[in-house]
Amino acid sequence: MSAESTAFLYPFIEGDEHDAASLLADLATSAAAKWDQSSRLRVETLEHLDGQLAEVGAVMARCFEAGGQLFAFGNGGSATDADDVAQLFTRPPWGEPLPARSLVTDHAVLSALSNDVGFDVVFSRQLEAHGRPGDIALGLSTSGNSENLLRAFAQAARQGMRTVGLSGYEGGRMADCSELEHCLVVPSDSVHRIQETQAALAHALWAAVQHAYRPEGAP
Amino acid sequence: MTVLRPDAAPAGGADLGASAGLCDDLARASLALARRFAAGGTLWCVSPSSTFHAHHVAVEFVHPVIMGTRALPAVVVPAGADLVASLRATVRPGDMVVAVAGAAEAEVAEAMRRGPAWGTETVWIGAGPRPADGAADHVLWLDLDDPLVASELFVRIYHLLWELTHVCFEHTGLLRPDTCEEEVCITCSDEGRTAEVVSVDDLGEALVRTAEGREHIDTTLIDPPRPGDLVLVHAGSAIASLEEGR
Numbered sequence: 094m095s096a097e098s099t100a101f102l103y104p105f106i107e108g109d110e111h112d113a114a115s116l117l118a119d120l121a122t123s124a125a126a127k128w129d130q131s132s133r134l135r136v137e138t139l140e141h142l143d144g145q146l147a148e149v150g151a152v153m154a155r156c157f158e159a160g161g162q163l164f165a166f167g168n169g170g171s172a173t174d175a176d177d178v179a180q181l182f183t184r185p186p187w188g189e190p191l192p193a194r195s196l197v198t199d200h201a202v203l204s205a206l207s208n209d210v211g212f213d214v215v216f217s218r219q220l221e222a223h224g225r226p227g228d229i230a231l232g233l234s235t236s237g238n239s240e241n242l243l244r245a246f247a248q249a250a251r252q253g254m255r256t257v258g259l260s261g262y263e264g265g266r267m268a269d270c271s272e273l274e275h276c277l278v279v280p281s282d283s284v285h286r287i288q289e290t291q292a293a294l295a296h297a298l299w300a301a302v303q304h305a306y307r308p309e310g311a312p
Numbered sequence: 313m314t315v316l317r318p319d320a321a322p323a324g325g326a327d328l329g330a331s332a333g334l335c336d337d338l339a340r341a342s343l344a345l346a347r348r349f350a351a352g353g354t355l356w357c358v359s360p361s362s363t364f365h366a367h368h369v370a371v372e373f374v375h376p377v378i379m380g381t382r383a384l385p386a387v388v389v390p391a392g393a394d395l396v397a398s399l400r401a402t403v404r405p406g407d408m409v410v411a412v413a414g415a416a417e418a419e420v421a422e423a424m425r426r427g428p429a430w431g432t433e434t435v436w437i438g439a440g441p442r443p444a445d446g447a448a449d450h451v452l453w454l455d456l457d458d459p460l461v462a463s464e465l466f467v468r469i470y471h472l473l474w475e476l477t478h479v480c481f482e483h484t485g486l487l488r489p490d491t492c493e494e495e496v497c498i499t500c501s502d503e504g505r506t507a508e509v510v511s512v513d514d515l516g517e518a519l520v521r522t523a524e525g526r527e528h529i530d531t532t533l534i535d536p537p538r539p540g541d542l543v544l545v546h547a548g549s550a551i552a553s554l555e556e557g558r
Contacts, residue, residue: 113343113486120339120476121332127475128330131468169371176364177463186459235377284377285471292464 127286135290138279139297146294149257149275150301156229156255158308163193164224166216166245167233170288172197174233174259174295181299188303196220196245216245226253233295234258235287237265237278246272259294261287334452338472341435341450345473346480348408348433350487355386356403356432358411360419363391365412365466372474381478395419396426396540400508405431405523410473412466415443424448425554428506429542431523437469438462506554507545509537520545 139146153163163182165175175195182193196219197203206215220230230249232242237260246256250272257275260267264278277298279290345355355373359366366388373386389398396419399409409432413420420436424447427434436448439462443451452469454462480487507520507529516532522545529543531550537543542554 111485116480116483116486117336117339117343120342120479121335123479124335124338124472124476125330125332127472128335128468135464169375170368170377173364173368173371176367177362180362180364181460285475289464289468289471292467293461296460296464 131286131289134279134281134286135293138290139293142277142294142297145275145277146297146301147305149277150298151305152255152275153229153257153298153302154305154307156227157191157302157306159227161192161225161227161229161255163191163229163231164196164220165193165231165233166196166219166242168197168239168241170284171233171235171291174288174292175231177292178231178233178295178299181296182302185299185303189306189308191302191306194223213240213244216241217248220245220248220252220254224249224252224254228252228254229257230254231257232259232267232273233291234265234267235261235284235291237262237267237276242267243270243272246270257298259291261291331455334454334469337450337452338469338476341452342473342476343480343486344433344450345408345435346477347487348406349384349477350481350484351406353385353406353408353433354404355384355408355410356389356399357386358389358395358399358409358420358423359413360391360395360417361413362463363388365463365470368467369410369412369470369473372470376474376478378478382481384477396422399423399432400426400430403430403432405525407431408433408435410435410437410470411448412437412470414438415441415447421447426508426542428523429508429521435473437466439465504544504546504551507543507550509539509541509543511539512537518543518550520550 165178167175175197179193179195182191184190196216202219203215206218230245232245234242243266249256256273258267258273259277261279262282264276267273267276268278277294279287279294281287357366357369370386370388373384375383389395409423411420411424415438421443424434424436427449434448435450435452436443437452439454440457442453454465456462505522507522510519510521512518512531516530518529518531518537520527520529529545529548529550531537534550534553537550537553543550544552544554
């Protein structure tokens with residue numbers, strides 16, 4: 094039973110509650126249930142997307158082989174995932190270091206764009222400045238509805254970049270975005286559980302790139 | 313080229329199931345954080361080798377994804393900062409420090425062991441070899457070595473920490489700070505409190521920082537301490553150095 098479903102049964106729910114033991118027991122039970130829920134979602138999603146991960150990994154590997162670089166972006170927790178991706182590609186625990194950058198790290202650029210234009214353009218405008226044909230735009234969103242990601246994918250497509258998205262729920266607007274070539278969806282309606290599996294998906298995507306990467310004639 | 317599948321079972325045969333110990337530790341850490349937040353404490357988030365984790369923890373508490381949950385003060389200690397010096401300058405008694413870091417990260421260990429002197433509650437999240445016993449108030453640890461799987465599960469751990477902390481807020485009667493119920497209370501009877509040396513004069517008197525504030529103590533019973541050292545204080549005197557080799 095989760096803590097939420099039993100909360101109304103607590104005998105001392107009011108301000109005079111003194112016994113922490115029953116609360117601690119319920120919290121631990123709730124943690125175990127959510128842990129298992131997250132584990133199942135992670136394993137099932139990775140299995141379900143196995144073929145798509147290999148396919149997208151190969152597409153990205155071809156970009157890197159041709160000298161392309163990766164731009165990762167997202168909002169909130171997904172912004173931290175973008176940082177994780179950039180760190181993993183450039184400083185991997187094993188395999189080839191590959192050129193990747195997070196578009197959420199430069200507070201001068203983010204605040205300038207937000208102040209002067211609006212937060213919807215913070216990623217598209219940076220892609221306009223940095224992106225070249227053959228580069229990769231990787232956007233992460235739990236809802237799949239972030240306007241600044243959709244604009245970034247459109248901008249990336251205009252510039253001849255490859256576009257990859259990680260989304261949640263049923264994909265959101267990203268699932269219907271014609272400029273987004275590859276959309277990997279974590280089928281859940283919990284932002285936390287989606288984000289936990291997206292972290293695994295991002296890592297699996299990196300592993301798929303490493304698997305497919307063949308740097309012919311690389312220095 | 314070696315292909316490592318993130319969905320493969322981690323090395324050592326462990327699966328991804330949560331140990332009962334980890335769930336109990338999460339429960340206790342969450343109640344401790346809820347009590348500190350309720351009393352006005354700030355959560356300082358630290359992850360020197362993977363700063364994105366510190367940012368993720370902080371944004372989780374400041375701007376919760378679930379509408380209607382209260383915004384709580386959580387701050388990232390910037391990457392590249394002198395961790396101990398930054399925290400020393402900014403933390404106040406009643407605050408919390410959460411680290412996502414390996415047991416071998418010495419500056420994290422240094423920040424954590426100052427918890428009793430600074431008055432901070434410490435939570436250390438990590439994987440692989442465990443920190444020494446008592447290295448932090450709450451050690452939320454995974455018994456696996458794959459750094460990527462571990463990193464994914466850290467997200468799960470701090471999400472749960474946030475979720476359970478908010479469950480605790482529904483139990484207002486349990487959010488009061490711990491009171492001293494035992495006959496001999498170490499804190500109240502001044503049996504031995506941890507203090508961090510701020511400065512020492514030629515006569516062996518030192519200005520120290522404890523969870524209760526700054527005070528002057530005598531240090532002539534021990535070898536001369538240096539600023540930054542931790543000492544054990546009893547009845548106005550340093551009775552032991554907590555630094556190795558001294």
